[in-house]
Amino acid sequence: MTTDDTADGEPNGDRSRIDDGDVSTLEEELRARGEPYARATVVRREPPVSSNVGDRAVVTADGELHGWVGGAACAQSIVATQGREAIEADAPRLVGIAPDPETVDRPGLDAFPMTCHSDGVLEIFLEPVTPTTELVVVGDSPVAGSLTRLADELALDVTRVVADAADAGDVPDGTDVVDTVDPDGIAAAVGPSPLVVVASMGKYDARGIAAGVAADAPYVGLIASDARAEEEVARAADLLDSDPESVRAAVTNPAGVNIEARTPAELAAGLLAEVVDVRAGVSGGAAVGSAADGAETTDDETADSDADAAADDGDDAGGSEPAVDPVCGMTVDPDDAAASVEHGGRTYHFCCHGCADSFESEPSAYVEEVNA
Structure with missing residues (x-):
């Protein structure tokens, strides 16, 4: 100068x-x-x-x-x-x-x-x-695995969220693995304004939704039936102590472009198409169509099991005696349960965090209250 x-x-x-x-x-x-x-x-x-x-x-x-x-x-x-x-x-x-x-x-x-x-x-x-977009994939399902692998081909920083690091399986080099399903922990581990796809198939979907909302994600896509989506949104709202309608407005369900997908890889392809669209600012996260309709039945069918009978086996289980998840009716090893909840002087064990969250939200729906 x-x-x-x-x-x-x-x-x-x-x-x-x-x-x-x-x-x-x-x-x-x-x-x-x-x-x-x-x-x-x-x-x-x-x-x-x-x-x-x-x-x-x-x-x-x-x-x-x-x-x-x-x-x-x-x-x-x-x-x-x-x-x-x-x-x-x-x-x-x-x-x-x-x-x-x-x-x-x-x-x-x-x-x-x-x-x-x-x-x-x-x-x-x-x-x-422009910083590289971060894609957060929540879940250990086959769809989550396929999405993680396919996203590696694009300019995306991929973070996989699972309850246990071993559940992530083989992931591409450069993929971050977050082994916590605590919403605050997930939000703290990911970058600002990530794109989030929740595909745990009911295991901890509510927690993934809550984490996406807490991280100010511009897109939170959920793989779920309409009925289960409403349940997961309500649970996420409870976790956030927030209005369910505001949480529902942040969630895209069914997520993904409707390409008549049938396999996990095809579902992941439809999801990735929507993620690319959202990243480009074309659709702003609006769902283009359903790639998930009819894609899952096992979790909904399991939820229809006899919860009252399961509650009878909800007492404290010592040693390796099996317990029964009072929400879905699955047999659970107490030593390897995904979550356990104390209620009414008893310990209830659950197959996944989603069942535990549902139980904590309304325990009277699953067990008879014991009068003191």
């Missing part, structure tokens, strides 16, 4: 700026937070302007400019506005700023008038930097 260059009549030293090291640090912070931004770099100058080729700045998604590309508020406002538009369009652009825009106007360049008092010329390249 030369000493005779000024910006809008003000000496260079009077205008706040951050150096290249600060710009790099800011970029790292934005990437860590998963926030998009635009990198602005001076690629051509004609004096008098208060910047050199190579000077750079960062434009955040809200249009704030940090760094130095020269010019006073007139030029800086153009760079900030164009930077924000580059972020929104996710497309780079070359901007020229000159007293007479026609002198720099050419194909591939957007020309703007230099309204500052100086008569210099600036050309600035704006490059949007």
Whole structure:
């Protein structure tokens, strides 16, 4: 920068700026937070302007400019506005700023008038930097496994959520595995605004939904029948201590594009198509069609089992004596139960967290209350 260059009549030293090291640090912070931004770099100058080729700045998604590309508020406002538009369009652009825009106007360049008092010329390249979208797949079902493998082919950071790391099976290199089904734990482990697909087939769907809502996910897709979806949403609302309608509004069910899928891999393909659509901002998460209708029957059929008879076996089970899940009627090894709940002086053991959550929400629906 030369000493005779000024910006809008003000000496260079009077205008706040951050150096290249600060710009790099800011970029790292934005990437860590998963926030998009635009990198602005001076690629051509004609004096008098208060910047050199190579000077750079960062434009955040809200249009704030940090760094130095020269010019006073007139030029800086153009760079900030164009930077924000580059972020929104996710497309780079070359901007020229000159007293007479026609002198720099050419194909591939957007020309703007230099309204500052100086008569210099600036050309600035704006490059949007969009963080990789994180896809969170909740569940250990075959559909979840297929979706994890298929998503590895796309520009997605994939996180698999299971109750136990061993349940994830073989996952592609680079896939993160989160082995907790605590909603707060899941939300804390994933990045900001992930895309979430819940496919545990009733084991801990409510917890996956709650985690997606807690993480401000723009898309929470659920693989479930309509009846079970309503139950899972209600349980998720209880976990969040939130209004069920607000939770329901955040959930897409049935999730996935309707491609008449029959196999887990085909279901996953329909889900991935919708994820790609949502990521591109085309559908905003609206369900295009059902890829899950008729895809599951076993969990609904199990739920119709005789829960009252199962409750008779809900007493404390010592040693390896089997217990019966009072919600679904499955036989459970107390030493290997997915969850256990104390109620009315008894310990009830459950095959999955979904059954435990349902029981805790309304225990009287599954066992006779014991009067003290």
